[in-house]
Structure formats: C-alpha cells, structure tokens
Amino acid sequence: MLPYTHMHRPASLRHYRWLVAPAIPDDSPLRAADEGVHPILRQILYNRGLTQPGQIQTFLANHYLSSRDPFLLADMERAVERIGRALRDGEMIVVYGDFDADGVTATVLLTQALRRMADDRRLIQPYIPDRVDEGYGLNLEALTALRAKGASVVISVDCGIRSPVEAAHAQAIGLDLIITDHHSLGRELPPAAAVINPKRPDSTYPEKMLAGVGIAYKLAQALRLAYPDRAMGEESDLLDLVAIGTVADLAPLVGENRKLVAEGLAVLNEVRRPGIAALMNVSGLQAGQMTAESIGFALGPRINAAGRLAHAYDAARLLIAAAPDHAQEQARLLDELNRQRQSLTRRLSALAEQLIDPDAPIIIAGNPEFKSGVVGLVASRLAEKTYRPAIVMELGEAESRGSCRSIPEFHITHALDEVADLLVRHGGHAQAAGFTIRNENLPAFIERMTAIAGEQLSGADLRPGLEIDAALPLRDVDWALHGTLEQLEPTGNQNPQPLLLSRGVEVVSHRPVGTDGSHLQLYLVDGHNGAARYGGARGRPAQAFPAIAFRQGEWAGALPKYVDVVYRVGLNRWNGNTNLQLVVEDICPAEDGSTP
Incomplete structure (x- = not known):
C-alpha cells in the first residue's frame, strides 16, 4: 500500500491517504489465468480477495455455490412449526418491524407472504x-397492547436480538415471540419461541451477513417449502423488496447478498409494484436502468424519510399500494418528506458543528433540538467531516436517544457494550449503532466513551483512506472498460465501484458548478507522456474526458495544469444522450509539480 498526500491544495479540502493496491504477484495463479478477463478487472477482483481463477469465474457468473437452504438457520424449524400452527388454527400473527428501509421492506415482505x-x-x-x-x-407497551388485541404470535423483523427483557415479558403475557434479526448478538439470547439470526454460533447457514429483509425472505422461503399447499403467488415477487432493504441498509454486496440483490434488481426493473413505479417517477428513474446505486441514492432515502419525519407506515403503504393513483399520492408524500429531511439535516449539522471539539477522539453532541429522525444522518456527516467516531443525541426530559456512526478503526457497538451498565438499551453494527440512556448517566457515558476511544485510537493515522484498485493512463478509459467494470454490479458495501488513479493528467478546463459553486466540473486529457509512463498504446488521439468533482469547488482558481486524479468511471445521462464521465473522488497536483 502506498500512502500519498499532497500539501498544495485548498486548506479546507480533506487530506486523504491514497492506498494504491499492490499489483498481482508474479507467482499468482491469476498471472496465467484466462486472458478473456480484462487485466484491470482481474486486478480489482484480486484486491477483493479472489485469488484463484475459479473464484473469479464464479463471481463474474454470479454463481453462489453455498447452500441457500433456509432450514440451516438455527431455530427455523421451530419458527415454521409455530407459524404453521397459527395459520391452521386461525390465530392472529403480528409482524413487528423497524422504521428504516430494511425494517419497512422486511415488514411488508413477511406480511405479504403470510397473507x-x-x-x-x-x-x-x-x-x-x-x-x-x-x-x-x-417495547413492553406495544407487546401488551398487541396481546390485548388478540395477537398470539409476534414475529420481529430487523429487531429484537438485544431485547431479553421484552422477550421475557412476551412470554409472561402468553405471547409467542419469534425473533428474526441480523444485528450483532448480545450477551444472551432472548427467551423467545425462536430466535433466527445467522450470526448465532450454532447457526450453520453459510451467509452470516444477510440484512433484516434477507432473513425475513428466508423465513418466507421456509414457510413455502413446509406448507406448499398454502403458498400462493411467485416467490420472485418478494425479491424487489429484498434488493431495496439490503442495499439501503448497507449490507455487504458479496456472497448471497450480491446474488439476492442481482435477482431483486431484475424484478425491480420489471416494475411489478405500482408503488415502485410511482417512486421511480418522482425520483426521475427509468425502468430497465435501475441499479444498486438507484436504490442507495434515490429509493432508499425516500423510504427512510417516512420513518424519520412522519411514520414508516407511509412508506409501507406505498410498497403495498395496488392502485396507481394512491401510489402516486404516497410517492409524492415521501418525496416531500425527503426534501424536508435534507433541509433539516443541513441545519442541524451546522448546529452540531458548533457544539463539538473536532480534535477529540470521539465526537459527541447533544441538544434538545436534534430530532431523532435525523440524528443518524448528522452523526454520519460529523464522522465523515472529522474522521472520528461520532455520537449525536436528542436530549429528552428524562431519557435521551443517541445515534452513532463510526470509522473502520473503531467498533462502535463493542464500545457501547463496555458501557452497557449506563444504557437502557443499545445495539447495532461495527460502524452504526443506537442507544437510549437516562440523562443522569450522560456525564459518565461521555467520560467513559471518550476514554475508550482515546485508548483505541491512540497513535492511529486519523485520515480517511481511498483504497485505489489500479493505476492506468486516462486514455485507457473507454466504453469497453466501462462495460468490463459493469461485471462487478451490483456494487455497494464491500464490493464498491472501483477507484482508479491516473497521474499527470492535464486539466483542459474547469469551473465551479452547483447553486453555491460547491462542485467542480473539469475536462481532462492524458499528459504529454501518459502512454509512455504506463506502457499504453502510443499514437492514439487524446480524448478530453468530462469529469465532476463533488464538494471540491474550492479548487476553482487554484487548480494547476497537471494533476493526479482518483476517480470512478460513471455515466452522465442528459437530454437523451449518455456519455462517459469521471466521478472524481480526489485531486492532487501532479507529483513532480509540472508536467508528467
């Protein structure tokens, strides 16, 4: 790995560590692998741990070789037996979900399958x-109310694994609780009728990183297998929900998750649900062009906006809508909520920045004005801007609720485990978590979390790293390369769109763009000796590439003639035309300061 930074940049722009992946070793089996695989693609897959030719072929063909038998999940048979009995005897079953996109899609999916x-x-x-x-x-009150309404079985989706008190309460009031969840395990499993979580040490299911909606889908699969006489409709009808929830929850897009999302995207592009059609319409998306990125930046945020600023039922109603008119009404509502969410996030992020010490080992901000629906987004912005773990809390009268976002160097949920004695409840993943705390415990919480972060991050280079897959001359970027890189789709967490590096690139022109000039539009060509430096073909005419550098408008007026750029190869669709476009992640003046 080669760390690289440069001091000659506008002071407010972040300094990244450029981590260029080492080339495939000479003795690697991939050196003699099938020449049908593009060398850049082979390098990218090697970087991601695929070191054998067979692994690469399996990945490219999207063949998931491990078993997908849902009954390999611990407690699946117990859950299926209890649900089957409830269906046979006409008992009320409640699907208890969460208010984010993963929880909403899981709730809709399992409700639809059971109905x-x-x-x-x-x-x-x-x-x-x-x-x-x-x-x-x-929560105790909800479980009590559901029992009073006649429910005898409650199935949690995307929650419950850290709720032993609530599970014991359900047991005490005669409510059979089935927990399905993907979050990290607590110190004990809740005393429920069944606990389905692939992270259980006694679970033999090969995919441990399913999203909450993925586990709900596995339960629906198991029910169809166990009771084929009751199953109606196509199983594939549920896969669009699996894709949305999995991508929106940032589940790793490798292994079975990648296959599930690929299958779900195929269903999404058929637009089987009126609600999805309406949401695509307000998002400016086209059928047949839906990707994981479409979910991450368009569908997911709008579904999440309902639970953040109104109620998640608004998103659920959209996903189950059968009438196009009703679907359009719900989609417009979610779109407006998303606009409000964006505005509120900007305002509260500015407020939070006034309350913090950006050099502290962990960023902690609390204020009654912070809204529970956006504290996670504010924490994410603080973590991104400071490259520190961040906690943002909505301060209540007696209790406060916090949302955490972290960096790869700090496992935030493990840190919360260390102060669990101060918390009412908590849970999450390595880089995202939430908690509730009594206000009298806040001073001790802040002191202990600061100490934990200070100890764990002591001596760490707290600058974000850009993991660069390969270096190549800019002239090697063309439609053929773009088509090659598309074989990585669907891309996302742990299978990101590849980052490429071209050095000594000439800036033909540039200008700030956007309403506030915060972005930078550029046109770039290879420098004079670019082909010779990289061993590329000589004599090919230089092509000026359009490029966009988001949030880097301050380079305007300060950009030298020759730069090194880290970028992704993207598409720009405008007025019916589609062109290649470089999406620039970082810029530095060329290493020698002038020409290549």
Whole structure:
C-alpha cells in the first residue's frame, strides 16, 4: 500500500491517504489465468480477495455455490412449526418491524407472504413502532397492547436480538415471540419461541451477513417449502423488496447478498409494484436502468424519510399500494418528506458543528433540538467531516436517544457494550449503532466513551483512506472498460465501484458548478507522456474526458495544469444522450509539480 498526500491544495479540502493496491504477484495463479478477463478487472477482483481463477469465474457468473437452504438457520424449524400452527388454527400473527428501509421492506415482505398463506388475511397484521414515541425495537407497551388485541404470535423483523427483557415479558403475557434479526448478538439470547439470526454460533447457514429483509425472505422461503399447499403467488415477487432493504441498509454486496440483490434488481426493473413505479417517477428513474446505486441514492432515502419525519407506515403503504393513483399520492408524500429531511439535516449539522471539539477522539453532541429522525444522518456527516467516531443525541426530559456512526478503526457497538451498565438499551453494527440512556448517566457515558476511544485510537493515522484498485493512463478509459467494470454490479458495501488513479493528467478546463459553486466540473486529457509512463498504446488521439468533482469547488482558481486524479468511471445521462464521465473522488497536483 502506498500512502500519498499532497500539501498544495485548498486548506479546507480533506487530506486523504491514497492506498494504491499492490499489483498481482508474479507467482499468482491469476498471472496465467484466462486472458478473456480484462487485466484491470482481474486486478480489482484480486484486491477483493479472489485469488484463484475459479473464484473469479464464479463471481463474474454470479454463481453462489453455498447452500441457500433456509432450514440451516438455527431455530427455523421451530419458527415454521409455530407459524404453521397459527395459520391452521386461525390465530392472529403480528409482524413487528423497524422504521428504516430494511425494517419497512422486511415488514411488508413477511406480511405479504403470510397473507398469501392465511385463510383470513385480516389475521396477519403489521406493526411498526413510532420513532419518537416508542423508539427502536420491541417495547413492553406495544407487546401488551398487541396481546390485548388478540395477537398470539409476534414475529420481529430487523429487531429484537438485544431485547431479553421484552422477550421475557412476551412470554409472561402468553405471547409467542419469534425473533428474526441480523444485528450483532448480545450477551444472551432472548427467551423467545425462536430466535433466527445467522450470526448465532450454532447457526450453520453459510451467509452470516444477510440484512433484516434477507432473513425475513428466508423465513418466507421456509414457510413455502413446509406448507406448499398454502403458498400462493411467485416467490420472485418478494425479491424487489429484498434488493431495496439490503442495499439501503448497507449490507455487504458479496456472497448471497450480491446474488439476492442481482435477482431483486431484475424484478425491480420489471416494475411489478405500482408503488415502485410511482417512486421511480418522482425520483426521475427509468425502468430497465435501475441499479444498486438507484436504490442507495434515490429509493432508499425516500423510504427512510417516512420513518424519520412522519411514520414508516407511509412508506409501507406505498410498497403495498395496488392502485396507481394512491401510489402516486404516497410517492409524492415521501418525496416531500425527503426534501424536508435534507433541509433539516443541513441545519442541524451546522448546529452540531458548533457544539463539538473536532480534535477529540470521539465526537459527541447533544441538544434538545436534534430530532431523532435525523440524528443518524448528522452523526454520519460529523464522522465523515472529522474522521472520528461520532455520537449525536436528542436530549429528552428524562431519557435521551443517541445515534452513532463510526470509522473502520473503531467498533462502535463493542464500545457501547463496555458501557452497557449506563444504557437502557443499545445495539447495532461495527460502524452504526443506537442507544437510549437516562440523562443522569450522560456525564459518565461521555467520560467513559471518550476514554475508550482515546485508548483505541491512540497513535492511529486519523485520515480517511481511498483504497485505489489500479493505476492506468486516462486514455485507457473507454466504453469497453466501462462495460468490463459493469461485471462487478451490483456494487455497494464491500464490493464498491472501483477507484482508479491516473497521474499527470492535464486539466483542459474547469469551473465551479452547483447553486453555491460547491462542485467542480473539469475536462481532462492524458499528459504529454501518459502512454509512455504506463506502457499504453502510443499514437492514439487524446480524448478530453468530462469529469465532476463533488464538494471540491474550492479548487476553482487554484487548480494547476497537471494533476493526479482518483476517480470512478460513471455515466452522465442528459437530454437523451449518455456519455462517459469521471466521478472524481480526489485531486492532487501532479507529483513532480509540472508536467508528467
């Protein structure tokens, strides 16, 4: 790995570590591999741990070789037996979800699957808690109310694994609780009728990193296998929901998740749901062109906006809408909520920046004005801007709720585990978590978390790293390379769009763009000796590439003639035309300061 930074840049622009992946070793089997695989693609896949020719062929063909048998998940048989009995005896079943996109899609998916199997669909009811009034996950009052309404089985999706008290309460009031969740395990499994989580050490299911909606899908699969006489509809009808929830929750897009999302994108592009068609319409998306990026930047945020600023039922209603008029109405509502979310996030992020010490080992900000629906987004912005783990709390009268975002060097949920004695509840992943805390414990919480972060991050180089897959001359970027890189799709967490590096690139022109000039538009060509430096073909005419550098408008007026650029190869669609475009992640003056 080669760390590289340059001092001659506008002071406000972030300094990245450029981490250029080493070339494939000479003794690697990939050196003698099938020449049908582009060398840049082979290098990218090697960087991601695929070191054998067979692994690369399997990845490119999207053949997931491990078993997908849902009954390999611990407690699946117990869950299926109890649900089957409830369906046979006409008991009320409640699907208890979460208010983010993963939780909403999981709730809709399992509710839809169970209603297809039930003799009376009214006995299958969804329940999503209110973010403000109830908070995340199972709660005692909701379980008591559901039992009073006649529910005898509650199935949690995307929550519950760290709710032993709530599970014991359900048991005490005669409510059979089935927990399906993908979050990290607590110190004990809740005392439920069944606990399905692929992270359980006694689970033999090969894919450990399914999203909450992926586990709900596995439960639906198992029910179809166990009760084929009750199953109705196509199983593939649920895959669009799996794709949305998996991508929106940033689940790793490798292994079975990648296959599920690929299968789900095929269904999404058929636009089987009126709600999806309406949401695509307000998002400016086209059928047949949906990608994981479309979910991450367009569909997911709008679905999440409902649970952040209103109620997640608004998103659920959209996904189950059968009438196009109703779907359009719900889609417009989500689009407006998303605009409000963006505005609120900007305002509260500015407020948070006034409250923090950006050089502290962990960034902690609390204020009554922070809204629970956007504290996670504000924490994410703080973590990105400071490259420190960040905690943002909505301060209540007696209790406060916090959302955490972290960096690869700091496992935030493990840190919360160390102060669990101060918390009412908590849970999450390595880089994202949430918690509730009594206000009298806040001073001790801040002191101990600061100490934990200070100890773990002591001596760490706290600058974000750009993991660069390969260096190549700019003239080697063409439609053929773009088509080659598309074989990596669907891309996302742990399978990102590749980052490429071209050195000594000439800046033909540049200008700030955007309403506030915060972005930079450029036209770039290879420098005078670019082909010779990289061993590329000589004599090919230089092509000026359009490029966009988001949030780097301050380079305007300060950009030298020759630069080194790190970028992704993207597309720009405008007025019916589609062109290649470089999406620039970082810029530095060329290493020798003038020409290549």
